[in-house]
Amino acid sequence: MFRLICSGVVMLLLVAGCSSDDTPTRHNDFTPLTSIEIIAAASSIAAHTSTTLTVIGNFSGQFTRDITTEAVWSSSSPDVAAFLTPEEKNRVTGLVPGAALLTATVGNVSTALNVMVTPATITALTINPAAPSVAKGLNSQFAVRGTFSDATTQDLTFDATWASSVPAVATVSDAAGSKGLAQALAVGTATISATFDGVNGATLLTVTAVALQSITVSPANPTLLSQSSRSFQASGLYSDGSTADITSQAVWTSADPDLVTIAANGTAKTVVPGTTSISASLQGISGSSNLKITGGSLTRIVLSPASFRLVKDTSAPMTATGSFSNGSSRDITGVVDWSVANTAIATVTTPGGNQALLNAMAVTAPATPTRVEAKSGLVTADTALTVAAPQLQSLAIAPAGLELTVGSSGRFTVTATFNDGSTQDVTVNADWSSSLDTTAAVDNIGLAKGRVRGVAASDGPVTISAGYGSKIVKAPVTVKTRTATVLTISGNPALAVGNQVRFTATATYSDGFVQDVTEDAAWTTDKSNVAALADSRNQPGQVVAVDAGSAILTAAFGGKTQTVTLTVK
Numbered sequence: 001m002f003r004l005i006c007s008g009v010v011m012l013l014l015v016a017g018c019s020s021d022d023t024p025t026r027h028n029d030f031t032p033l034t035s036i037e038i039i040a041a042a043s044s045i046a047a048h049t050s051t052t053l054t055v056i057g058n059f060s061g062q063f064t065r066d067i068t069t070e071a072v073w074s075s076s077s078p079d080v081a082a083f084l085t086p087e088e089k090n091r092v093t094g095l096v097p098g099a100a101l102l103t104a105t106v107g108n109v110s111t112a113l114n115v116m117v118t119p120a121t122i123t124a125l126t127i128n129p130a131a132p133s134v135a136k137g138l139n140s141q142f143a144v145r146g147t148f149s150d151a152t153t154q155d156l157t158f159d160a161t162w163a164s165s166v167p168a169v170a171t172v173s174d175a176a177g178s179k180g181l182a183q184a185l186a187v188g189t190a191t192i193s194a195t196f197d198g199v200n201g202a203t204l205l206t207v208t209a210v211a212l213q214s215i216t217v218s219p220a221n222p223t224l225l226s227q228s229s230r231s232f233q234a235s236g237l238y239s240d241g242s243t244a245d246i247t248s249q250a251v252w253t254s255a256d257p258d259l260v261t262i263a264a265n266g267t268a269k270t271v272v273p274g275t276t277s278i279s280a281s282l283q284g285i286s287g288s289s290n291l292k293i294t295g296g297s298l299t300r301i302v303l304s305p306a307s308f309r310l311v312k313d314t315s316a317p318m319t320a321t322g323s324f325s326n327g328s329s330r331d332i333t334g335v336v337d338w339s340v341a342n343t344a345i346a347t348v349t350t351p352g353g354n355q356a357l358l359n360a361m362a363v364t365a366p367a368t369p370t371r372v373e374a375k376s377g378l379v380t381a382d383t384a385l386t387v388a389a390p391q392l393q394s395l396a397i398a399p400a401g402l403e404l405t406v407g408s409s410g411r412f413t414v415t416a417t418f419n420d421g422s423t424q425d426v427t428v429n430a431d432w433s434s435s436l437d438t439t440a441a442v443d444n445i446g447l448a449k450g451r452v453r454g455v456a457a458s459d460g461p462v463t464i465s466a467g468y469g470s471k472i473v474k475a476p477v478t479v480k481t482r483t484a485t486v487l488t489i490s491g492n493p494a495l496a497v498g499n500q501v502r503f504t505a506t507a508t509y510s511d512g513f514v515q516d517v518t519e520d521a522a523w524t525t526d527k528s529n530v531a532a533l534a535d536s537r538n539q540p541g542q543v544v545a546v547d548a549g550s551a552i553l554t555a556a557f558g559g560k561t562q563t564v565t566l567t568v569k
Contacts, residue, residue, distance in 0.1 A: 036067070039055075045116075045117060049094055053091075073092075074103045076103070077101070080099065094115075097119040099114060118152075122197045123147050125145070127193075128143050131204050138184055142192055143155065144156050146160075156194070160180075162179055168188075169186050169207055170192070189205065211283075212237075215246070215287030217287045221289060223292040224268075226270050226293050226324065227322050227324075229268065232268055233266060252266055252279070260291060268291075272293065273293045295326065295328060295498035299325055302381060307385075308372065309422065311416070316357070316425070318333070319354075320333045328496060329498075333350075334352070335376065337375045346362075351446050354535040354539055369385050371385070372384075388422070390419050392416055395471040399475070402476075407454060408453075408520050412427070413427045430449065432444040439457075440455060441455055450466070454477075482510060482511060487517075487555065496569055498545060500534050503518075504518045505520075505541060517557045520557055521555040523553070526551055541555070
């Protein structure tokens with residue numbers, strides 16, 4: 001019984017010892033070294049020159065390998081040939097003419113090689129490469145070969161003394177471990193010379209402007225939703241170690257245009273799910289980023305509002321919502337191609353992000369509206385646009401007033417009533433101003449019009465004015481200084497790939513005042529390949545689910561931060 005147990009232990013130890021990940025941890029120490037061989041770059045050398053020796057070990061006839069670093073060297077005639085270079089222990093230098101027996105020993109195995117040191121003298125030196133051009137920041141390794149009086153040639157790279165005529169343009173190393181290695185420092189020319197026993201050899205090195213070495217495309221390996229856009233950047237690494245943004249210079253290509261297209265400025269537009277890559281090329285150098293596309297294929301576009309009636313010379317926002325084959329839906333306003341059947345009547349502008357503005361310029365014929373279309377691939381949607389020119393009767397502003405905290409914001413809207421009884425939101429068409437910008441500033445550009453930001457505490461109400469046509473409406477804003485004590489995030493953290501979900505941030509202050517600060521909070525997600533911000537500028541707090549996994553959504557406001565863990569399925 002005891003023998004059986006011992007046998008099992010031995011077998012386990014043997015199996016454990018034999019397991020391998022194909023990465024040896026040390027040299028073979030169980031197959032004996034039986035013989036060694038010295039290989040010389042040259043069997044005879046001129047006096048004052050050197051050569052290197054290599055040792056090859058034979059292990060019981062089963063295999064051989066280079067064991068030069070393990071050898072201990074000696075010379076029978078150190079006054080003729082000796083090992084004088086600590087950095088290269090296998091380099092032997094000929095001192096005077098004669099013969100020497102060189103011995104290499106590894107463990108208890110030795111072998112010897114006869115080396116002759118000749119009285120030949122140097123007659124000429126030849127440097128290679130001859131007259132090279134090197135980009136600034138790069139290196140060039142030079143070698144020199146000597147021709148001797150006995151018609152032999154020998155590599156003298158190590159034995160020669162190296163110098164540069166213009167070190168500011170290029171330096172050349174004369175150190176034992178890097179002789180002949182030149183570094184290009186500045187545009188220009190420098191003579192690289194090698195000298196041995198009074199004989200000189202030289203060549204001209206031309207340093208050219210920095211050269212592009214590699215391109216990095218970012219973001220690296222992103223996951224994006226179908227029917228979305230993303231800007232890629234290209235960064236070039238140059239020969240002098242510098243980097244530069246070459247996004248606008250590079251030529252951009254998509255490996256599969258059916259999955260994603262990319263514009264000359266690096267802006268990609270995804271089409272359908274799949275995997276592909278985006279590449280940037282310049283001066284024969286390329287870089288790429290792999291791309292995974294999720295979220296289903298677009299099946300339908302729904303426009304909002306379903307039909308338009310606008311007053312001439314006004315604008316109104318439009319929204320395109322996409323429905324997808326995986327059951328998801330999301331805002332694709334900034335990705336679809338917008339058009340108007342009669343461009344003399346109206347145009348659509350896309351300021352960026354998920355924004356589109358319909359601009360009415362001329363009155364339509366009675367009962368003959370024009371069509372506004374949104375299209376992506378073969379999927380289209382359209383809506384009717386009627387443009388009229390009624391007379392403005394009155395303006396109304398809402399809400400009647402705002403109370404803000406320093407660092408927060410609120411919005412006003414303006415509605416116009418016309419003589420035909422119609423009404424229209426003219427917030428983006430009104431001209432907005434504040435009686436005291438340093439206390440309450442109001443935005444007066446694009447879809448941000450009417451947003452008021454609390455800048456500093458007010459002694460009394462600040463008046464916000466909105467003018468449209470010949471009418472002006474006003475509303476008061478008070479701004480107070482408060483300390484936020486609690487920040488909360490509301491929204492469903494369980495998401496399905498492709499869907500867009502709105503989250504809100506609410507601040508509670510020390511005096512009990514509660515305020516929606518969704519537009520004022522700084523929103524981030526830690527894994528944009530799982531969950532990304534839909535449009536951080538125009539849709540704060542709105543998240544699109546990109547791929548399965550979990551991500552942390554963070555809102556920061558008033559010195560407080562709050563997080564919620566999103567789960568995407």
